[in-house]
Amino acid sequence: MTWVAGLTVTGKMTCDGCGRVMRHSERYGYICEEGKPPLCLCVDCSRARGYLKLKRDEKGKEVETFL
Numbered sequence: 001m002t003w004v005a006g007l008t009v010t011g012k013m014t015c016d017g018c019g020r021v022m023r024h025s026e027r028y029g030y031i032c033e034e035g036k037p038p039l040c041l042c043v044d045c046s047r048a049r050g051y052l053k054l055k056r057d058e059k060g061k062e063v064e065t066f067l
């Protein structure tokens with residue numbers, strides 16, 4: 001079972017996917033897979049791995065959301 005949360009960086013964090021340093025207030029994905037250590041992925045890595053999906057909000061505007 002995989003559990004994904006969309007969170008916001010406080011301070012500085014390093015992406016576990018590409019090693020990039022994410023800055024304060026950037027969004028990142030916190031991915032918990034059963035039996036594996038949790039991963040913090042930047043938006044680009046989350047998108048590349050399919051954890052970020054494009055959806056339409058109630059006004060028809062496209063927004064990216066974490067699963």
Ligand SMILES: [Zn+2]
Pocket residue numbers: 015016017018019020041042043044045046
């Ligand atoms: Zn990354």
